[in-house]
Amino acid sequence: MNLLSKRNLFVDLIVQSRFGILGAKKNLSTKFGLIGAGMMGREHIRNLQAIKKAEIVAIADPDDGSLKSAKKLFSEDMPPYYLTDYRQLREFDLDAVIIATPNFTHIEVVKELASTPFHLLVEKPMCTNLRDCKEMIAIDKGRDPMIWIALEYRFMSTTSHFLSKIPEIGDLKMVFIREHRGPFLEKVNNWNRFNKYSGGTLVEKCCHFFDLMTLMVQATPVRVHASGGQNVNHLDEKYDGGVPDILDNAFVIVEFDNGVRGCLDLCMFAEGSRNEQELVATGQLGKIEAFIPEDLVKISFRDGNNSALKIPPNPRIKYMGLHHGASYMELLAFIKAVLNGSDPIVDCIQGLRSVAVGIAAQEAIASGKSTRIPVI
Ligand SMILES: NC(=O)c1ccc[n+]([C@@H]2O[C@H](COP(=O)([O-])OP(=O)(O)OC[C@H]3O[C@@H](n4cnc5c(N)ncnc54)[C@H](O)[C@@H]3O)[C@@H](O)[C@H]2O)c1
The missing domain is CATH 3.30.360.10 (Dihydrodipicolinate Reductase; domain 2)
Known part of the structure; x- marks a missing residue:
């Protein structure tokens, strides 16, 4: 896989070995990708870091400032991949992806990831209009992994x-x-x-x-x-x-x-x-x-x-975070549904x-x- 620039090749190798892509280590955690590393994306990072059985494999955001703020939450020896184009996540071995981008972009991102095997946690509001909501419902009906709306x-x-x-x-x-x-x-x-x-x-x-x-x-x-x-x-x-x-x-x-x-x-x-x-x-x-x-x-x-x-x-x-522990409990329930293959609560x-x-x-x-x- 050659997703990163030469400058990041070293990080690439460390991460590949950590997440078992090179076959060095089998990882039993739920493997997450995150799209959008703004305020709520970073809130999800902090929550997932407090959950033992969750791993953040890759984070995508086109905004340099948001990616830099996200990087500060990780130790240098265990970094996730940092991407500027979320479509690169398709190449990763993930269980689930959290979509924490601005509201009007949710539909575009879900459409792009519709054919992946990733369970999707879509931040609220699902979409900004009914047409897009209905399109997301149609996508949801046509795929096996769940779409869960983050009304926590x-x-x-x-x-x-x-x-x-x-x-x-x-x-x-x-x-x-x-x-x-x-x-x-x-x-x-x-x-x-x-x-x-x-x-x-x-x-x-x-x-x-x-x-x-x-x-x-x-x-x-x-x-x-x-x-x-x-x-x-x-x-x-x-x-x-x-x-x-x-x-x-x-x-x-x-x-x-x-x-x-x-x-x-x-x-x-x-x-x-x-x-x-x-x-x-x-x-x-x-x-x-x-x-x-x-x-x-x-x-x-x-x-x-x-x-x-x-x-x-x-x-x-x-981790209590910004929502009185609600995001933590939501993520625990989401991971349980991923592991059990059960329906989303929301x-x-x-x-x-x-x-x-x-x-x-x-x-x-x-x-x-x-x-x-x-x-x-
Ligand atoms: N559940 C909650 O209680 C709660 C609370 C706050 C925000 N939210 C939701 O979370 C989402 C994000 O809100 P926020 O407060 O983090 O906003 P924010 O502006 O702080 O962050 C949004 C991030 O998404 C990035 N982004 C934009 N387009 C992108 C793309 N195509 N690919 C990848 N990244 C992209 C931006 O660069 C930015 O870093 C919104 O849908 C918002 O409504 C939910």
Whole structure:
């Protein structure tokens, strides 16, 4: 294999021998390739480094700065391959590839890797529009290795405890999610400043919450009412003459086909909030609330019986990272599915559904009318 320049030949040989390509050593770990070494790609690196049975074989990113930052996470005697063109990964002996590139590129990368035997972990949002989501579903149906969409909030210890308690409050009637946080961070080439690259705030950020709502309600979202705007953030920024067009606050009401109503309250100029996320589910018997990062879950029944529990992190988590250990738990579950050849916990249909609610909400805001979610 001659993927690297002469300058890297020495590294090439070390890595080949380490990963058994030369037949020197049989490696029993799950072998990962990573595409996109930006903020989230490096988060995946740190998580995988904390998982004994995972190996990062190669990392691809065309941005020199991102590759340099990734290199700092590895010791010089055990480096992965560093590539500037992700298509070179096709030549590697890998079990799985993580796609952590900007949202609008996910479909192109999946298409390129469709014929490989690699299991794919595609970062959220699955895609920026429904056409691309449907194309990814068609690709998924036509291949054997899985595509898993990285909607990892459900793996947070507090969130997963909250979800497990919902059956205790009787017939569910209403759900509510609040995210009050700071503005979007800066990204490589500022792709997250424009709807056409990110899918828009309610897709890019809030696909996580529409996924959680659907998990809470266990039904299909069918209609959306919404109001929102860009009223505070990024208004004084300009990129190639263009001012960012992304929402920074919204209220979104989601109706489900079992009659349950959901509401999202998003504010991205509220970094002073005590909790970044609050989840509420209300049933015929009572109400359950979760607060993150306080990691508190409260249950209050209509008969006056109340309890509050501080939720400790899952003891299996070896790296808390940026998402309260959720990415670590997600990767453990992903590796288990790779090893067992089982179905993904978060499949393409769930990925599509979370995007479809976000797109419908953005359409509702733009048109001032409630919007039907297409049948999925
Ligand atoms: N699951 C989560 O909670 C979570 C959190 C943050 C970001 N994300 C998602 O992760 C993805 C990456 O976000 P980020 O915050 O790391 O952005 P980023 O801008 O920090 O990094 C993106 C990286 O992808 C690289 N890239 C662009 N095109 C590429 C290509 N064709 N091949 C290889 N690399 C390419 C860029 O050079 C950059 O280094 C996005 O889809 C984002 O929505 C998910």
